[in-house]
Amino acid sequence: PPRPATTDSRALQHRLATLRAQVPTLEALAPFLGRQARSPHLTHAWMAVLVVMFAVVEATGDTLDPLHLYAWGALDVDTFALAESWRLATATLLHAGFLHLLLNVLMLWRFGAFVEALYGRLRLVAIYLVSAALTGLAVVWLGAEQHRLLVGASGAIMALAGAVLAALLVRRDLRATPIGRTELIVLIILFALQVLFDLVTPEVSGVAHASGIVVGIALGALLTPRRAPA
Numbered sequence: 001p002p003r004p005a006t007t008d009s010r011a012l013q014h015r016l017a018t019l020r021a022q023v024p025t026l027e028a029l030a031p032f033l034g035r036q037a038r039s040p041h042l043t044h045a046w047m048a049v050l051v052v053m054f055a056v057v058e059a060t061g062d063t064l065d066p067l068h069l070y071a072w073g074a075l076d077v078d079t080f081a082l083a084e085s086w087r088l089a090t091a092t093l094l095h096a097g098f099l100h101l102l103l104n105v106l107m108l109w110r111f112g113a114f115v116e117a118l119y120g121r122l123r124l125v126a127i128y129l130v131s132a133a134l135t136g137l138a139v140v141w142l143g144a145e146q147h148r149l150l151v152g153a154s155g156a157i158m159a160l161a162g163a164v165l166a167a168l169l170v171r172r173d174l175r176a177t178p179i180g181r182t183e184l185i186v187l188i189i190l191f192a193l194q195v196l197f198d199l200v201t202p203e204v205s206g207v208a209h210a211s212g213i214v215v216g217i218a219l220g221a222l223l224t225p226r227r228a229p230a
Helices: 010-029 041-059 066-072 087-093 098-119 121-142 154-170 178-200 206-223
Strands: none
Touching: 041 066, 041 087, 041 098, 041 121, 087 121, 098 121, 098 154, 121 154, 121 206, 154 178, 154 206, 178 206
């Protein structure tokens, strides 16, 4: 005879209906949890690159010295020319002091892992590289900060945060999950704190951060993987 657990009953039908209702949530969480989860190896590797680069620059001089940073590839907003486009990339590898590095590495770990899990590694690379270049150009064209030497990966990292926001806005199924709701709250708090920090700290580039968020939202909305119809 069939076991009670497999006998058709009202309780069994209710349980099956509940499981079917949870399918969209399970599909949305698949990139983050269980066997389907993607490990953020690329994010961890890039964090290591930033740390190693900081150690090398610090070992050869002072990471707070503008001349030393410029020699290693910092972007001078006033003298930037097309021939020095390579500085748009090298500037993102440099950080002015340990605190600057620490904050960016933590933010990269927080949002890079989310983007890598949801978007995949190739799209993560595309978002990071394109936003790094565009935020650097935005500072060159629009920046009016007191300090004209640009270093740090914060513009590209804020773009990753913008991509997370775009994914939550585009994907209702993701926005309805516990992970999605947590990320949305974190983003609201982060953006509010970032605006306040930029207003009271003239040493940071508010243009780089704001343009990074805008570019990240645009790229994220374009590249966000849609839920599989299965």
